[in-house]
Amino acid sequence: MKSNPSRTLFRTLFATGLLAAGLCSCCPNHNTLTQAEIADGWQLLFDGKTLDQWKDFNGDSLTQPWHVVDGCIQAAGDGSDLSGYIVTKKQYENFILDWDWKLSPGGNSGMLYHVVENPYFAVPYVTGPEYQLIDNEGWEATNAPTRLEEWQKLGVDYAMHLPNPDSLLVNPQGEWNS
Known part of the structure:
Protein backbone atom coordinates (compact mmCIF):
# COMPACT_ATOMS: atom_id res chain seq x y z
CA MET A 1 0.00 0.00 0.00
CA LYS A 2 1.25 3.45 -0.82
CA SER A 3 0.26 6.29 1.54
CA ASN A 4 -0.56 9.71 0.20
CA PRO A 5 -1.81 12.27 2.77
CA SER A 6 -4.59 14.39 1.31
CA ARG A 7 -7.93 13.11 2.59
CA THR A 8 -9.65 12.49 5.91
CA LEU A 9 -8.49 9.37 7.70
CA PHE A 10 -10.01 6.01 6.98
CA ARG A 11 -8.95 2.47 7.75
CA THR A 12 -8.21 -0.21 5.21
CA LEU A 13 -10.32 -3.24 5.99
CA PHE A 14 -10.07 -6.85 5.11
CA ALA A 15 -13.53 -8.30 5.56
CA THR A 16 -15.00 -11.72 5.78
CA GLY A 17 -17.76 -12.61 3.43
CA LEU A 18 -20.10 -15.55 3.71
CA LEU A 19 -17.20 -17.97 3.45
CA ALA A 20 -14.10 -16.17 4.60
CA ALA A 21 -12.12 -19.35 5.02
CA GLY A 22 -12.19 -19.58 1.23
CA LEU A 23 -10.11 -16.45 0.74
CA CYS A 24 -6.35 -16.43 0.64
CA SER A 25 -5.13 -12.86 0.48
CA CYS A 26 -1.40 -12.76 -0.02
CA CYS A 27 1.34 -13.17 -2.59
CA PRO A 28 2.27 -16.62 -3.83
CA ASN A 29 5.79 -15.74 -2.63
CA HIS A 30 6.83 -13.93 0.52
CA ASN A 31 5.55 -10.38 0.69
CA THR A 32 8.46 -8.08 0.02
CA LEU A 33 9.14 -4.64 -1.37
CA THR A 34 11.97 -3.64 -3.64
CA GLN A 35 14.22 -0.77 -2.64
CA ALA A 36 12.56 1.32 -5.36
CA GLU A 37 9.09 0.59 -3.92
CA ILE A 38 10.26 1.51 -0.43
CA ALA A 39 11.79 4.73 -1.75
CA ASP A 40 8.50 5.48 -3.53
CA GLY A 41 6.56 5.18 -0.25
CA TRP A 42 5.02 1.71 -0.52
CA GLN A 43 4.32 -0.12 2.75
CA LEU A 44 3.51 -3.78 3.41
CA LEU A 45 0.26 -4.39 5.25
CA PHE A 46 1.05 -8.09 5.64
CA ASP A 47 4.49 -9.68 5.87
CA GLY A 48 3.30 -13.20 5.07
CA LYS A 49 4.14 -14.38 8.60
CA THR A 50 2.21 -12.48 11.28
CA LEU A 51 -0.91 -10.42 11.73
CA ASP A 52 0.92 -7.89 13.93
CA GLN A 53 -0.33 -4.98 11.81
CA TRP A 54 -4.01 -6.01 12.11
CA LYS A 55 -6.75 -5.80 14.73
CA ASP A 56 -10.49 -6.41 15.06
CA PHE A 57 -12.83 -3.82 13.60
CA ASN A 58 -13.66 -1.46 16.51
CA GLY A 59 -11.16 -3.32 18.70
CA ASP A 60 -7.68 -2.91 20.15
CA SER A 61 -6.30 -6.35 19.33
CA LEU A 62 -6.93 -9.33 17.08
CA THR A 63 -9.29 -11.75 18.85
CA GLN A 64 -11.26 -13.29 15.99
CA PRO A 65 -10.28 -16.53 14.23
CA TRP A 66 -7.90 -14.93 11.75
CA HIS A 67 -4.55 -16.61 11.24
CA VAL A 68 -1.70 -17.09 8.76
CA VAL A 69 -1.67 -20.28 6.67
CA ASP A 70 1.09 -20.85 4.13
CA GLY A 71 1.83 -17.13 4.00
CA CYS A 72 -1.83 -16.20 3.51
CA ILE A 73 -4.43 -14.45 5.68
CA GLN A 74 -7.34 -16.79 6.40
CA ALA A 75 -10.30 -16.97 8.78
CA ALA A 76 -11.22 -20.22 10.47
CA GLY A 77 -14.84 -21.22 10.58
CA ASP A 78 -17.79 -21.00 8.28
CA GLY A 79 -17.75 -17.30 7.56
CA SER A 80 -20.57 -14.81 8.22
CA ASP A 81 -20.36 -11.78 10.49
CA LEU A 82 -19.40 -14.17 13.30
CA SER A 83 -15.93 -14.60 11.77
CA GLY A 84 -15.28 -10.95 12.44
CA TYR A 85 -13.65 -8.24 10.43
CA ILE A 86 -10.05 -7.13 10.64
CA VAL A 87 -8.53 -3.74 9.92
CA THR A 88 -5.02 -2.38 9.75
CA LYS A 89 -3.80 -0.85 12.98
CA LYS A 90 -2.43 2.11 11.07
CA GLN A 91 -4.76 4.56 9.36
CA TYR A 92 -4.18 5.54 5.74
CA GLU A 93 -5.50 8.50 3.85
CA ASN A 94 -5.44 8.61 0.06
CA PHE A 95 -3.87 5.30 -1.00
CA ILE A 96 -3.23 2.77 -3.71
CA LEU A 97 -3.98 -0.80 -2.62
CA ASP A 98 -2.39 -3.71 -4.45
CA TRP A 99 -2.92 -7.31 -3.33
CA ASP A 100 -2.88 -10.87 -4.61
CA TRP A 101 -5.69 -13.29 -3.86
CA LYS A 102 -7.27 -16.58 -4.75
CA LEU A 103 -10.46 -18.33 -3.73
CA SER A 104 -11.19 -21.90 -2.76
CA PRO A 105 -14.21 -23.62 -4.37
CA GLY A 106 -17.35 -21.73 -3.38
CA GLY A 107 -15.28 -19.02 -1.63
CA ASN A 108 -16.91 -15.72 -0.77
CA SER A 109 -15.19 -12.73 0.81
CA GLY A 110 -14.17 -9.19 -0.02
CA MET A 111 -11.92 -6.23 0.63
CA LEU A 112 -13.68 -3.25 2.19
CA TYR A 113 -12.00 0.13 2.08
CA HIS A 114 -12.62 3.66 3.36
CA VAL A 115 -14.44 2.21 6.36
CA VAL A 116 -15.09 4.22 9.48
CA GLU A 117 -14.42 2.67 12.87
CA ASN A 118 -16.96 3.80 15.44
CA PRO A 119 -18.87 1.76 18.04
CA TYR A 120 -22.07 3.07 16.45
CA PHE A 121 -21.31 0.78 13.47
CA ALA A 122 -21.39 -2.91 14.43
CA VAL A 123 -20.17 -4.01 11.01
CA ASN A 136 -19.28 -17.09 -9.01
CA GLU A 137 -19.88 -20.61 -10.31
CA GLY A 138 -18.78 -22.47 -7.19
CA TRP A 139 -20.85 -20.30 -4.87
CA GLU A 140 -23.97 -20.79 -6.97
CA ALA A 141 -23.42 -24.55 -7.18
CA THR A 142 -22.99 -24.79 -3.39
CA ASN A 143 -25.91 -22.50 -2.62
CA ALA A 144 -28.32 -23.53 -5.40
CA PRO A 145 -30.95 -22.54 -6.31
CA THR A 146 -29.80 -19.07 -5.20
CA ARG A 147 -28.31 -17.19 -8.14
CA LEU A 148 -25.95 -14.24 -7.88
CA GLU A 149 -27.12 -10.94 -9.28
CA GLU A 150 -24.64 -9.02 -11.47
CA TRP A 151 -24.01 -6.55 -8.62
CA GLN A 152 -22.91 -9.44 -6.34
CA LYS A 153 -20.35 -11.08 -8.62
CA LEU A 154 -16.56 -11.18 -8.56
CA GLY A 155 -14.86 -7.85 -9.14
CA VAL A 156 -17.85 -5.59 -8.57
CA ASP A 157 -17.88 -2.67 -6.19
CA TYR A 158 -20.57 -4.53 -4.25
CA ALA A 159 -24.08 -3.27 -5.01
CA MET A 160 -22.65 -0.05 -6.44
CA HIS A 161 -20.60 -0.31 -9.62
CA LEU A 162 -20.18 -3.11 -12.13
CA PRO A 163 -16.78 -3.58 -13.76
CA ASN A 164 -16.32 -3.35 -17.49
CA PRO A 165 -16.43 -7.07 -18.40
CA ASP A 166 -13.83 -6.53 -21.15
CA SER A 167 -11.30 -5.24 -18.60
CA LEU A 168 -11.99 -7.80 -15.86
CA LEU A 169 -9.20 -10.34 -16.32
CA VAL A 170 -9.54 -13.06 -13.67
CA ASN A 171 -7.78 -16.39 -13.45
CA PRO A 172 -9.89 -19.47 -12.74
CA GLN A 173 -10.87 -20.34 -9.15
CA GLY A 174 -7.86 -21.66 -7.22
CA GLU A 175 -5.30 -19.61 -9.18
CA TRP A 176 -3.65 -16.35 -8.14
CA ASN A 177 -5.09 -12.98 -9.13
CA SER A 178 -3.89 -9.42 -8.55
Missing part, protein backbone atom coordinates in the same frame (compact mmCIF):
# COMPACT_ATOMS: atom_id res chain seq x y z
CA PRO A 124 -17.92 -2.14 8.58
CA TYR A 125 -19.86 -2.78 5.39
CA VAL A 126 -22.34 -0.04 6.30
CA THR A 127 -19.54 2.54 6.09
CA GLY A 128 -17.33 1.57 3.13
CA PRO A 129 -17.50 -0.02 -0.32
CA GLU A 130 -16.42 -3.62 -0.93
CA TYR A 131 -14.41 -5.16 -3.72
CA GLN A 132 -16.30 -8.45 -4.05
CA LEU A 133 -14.27 -11.67 -4.03
CA ILE A 134 -16.47 -14.66 -4.82
CA ASP A 135 -16.25 -17.88 -6.83
